[in-house]
Amino acid sequence: MRWTTGDRGNIEDLRGRSGGMRAVPMGIGGVVVLLLLSWATGVDFLSLAGGGGGPAPSSSVGTSGSGPVATTPAEEKLVDFVDAVVDDVQNTWQGILGARYQATRVRLFRDALDNSGCGFAQAASGPFYCPGDHMVYLDLGFFDELQRRFQAAGDFAQAYVLAHEFGHHVQSLTGIDTRMREMASRNPSQVNALSVKLELQADCFAGVWGHATNQPGRASQGRVELESGDIEEGLRAAAAIGDDRIQRMQTGRVFPDKFTHGSSEQRVTWFRRGFERGDPEACDTFQ
DSSP states (O other), X not given: OEEOOOOOTTEEEOGGGOOOSOOOOOOHHHHHHHHHHOSSTTSOGGGOOOOOOOOOOOEEEOOTTSOOEEEOHHHHHHHHHHHHHHHHHHHXXXXXXXXXXXXXXXXXXXXXXXXXXXXXXXXXXXXXXXXXXXXXXXXXHHHHHHHHTTOOOSHHHHHHHHHHHHHHHHHHHTTHHHHHHHHHHHOGGGHHHHHHHHHHHHHHHHHHHXXXXXXXXXXXXXXXXXXXXXXXXXXXXXXXXXXXXXXXXHHSSOOGGGOSSOOHHHHHHHHHHHHHHOOGGGGOTTO
């Protein structure tokens, strides 16, 4: 990927204000969001302890709304990358949805955060979107986990993760997630199946953004431009975090009735569908 540095206007840097791993009461909304939107599929990660801290510190820089941040040049470049991708994703959806789209930010934290809009946030949850405050939460250590544990390397694999979470923001703005929760409340036995539909649609929405970045003349229109091999990175990432693959890694078995995000094949299929068509109307996983 080619991308350009900006002013970090899409970032709220809370890396210097991360909380300890103490238990903090979490509302029902926070529990539902973490259960349905975490990347640790098929696992009761609410019981997990943290992990996934950032690189070893080498210097400190001050950030707005946060204490001193121990960081490295490599980590700061990653922050700029996240800002560039998020800016591009949001501009794409602004163009698609017009006035219906409301810009938001990524809140960066380390290890744990006491006061997310969905309660206690921790690195073990993976990146997640919180409909309570319309923010995306991210511990940058997840990108290392994505490469080491899931063998999904590459900058577009990381961009896919971000675009997926902003797909949830689109679902929130358009009322899709509200309708899903209403359906789940009427049919509790369908919670996992409905969660899979929601997540696959977010994958498809990530593909819609990928389609936009791959158009002729893109270099003069956005902050991100694809290069050869990028889409393959995204497809590998989608396959790497399928429920079946993760369950097999963790238990040696696959439990389809416990899927919350979809199988590797489903995730690849819906991401590719969004990328090939470039139309969110093609992403109706609920039909």
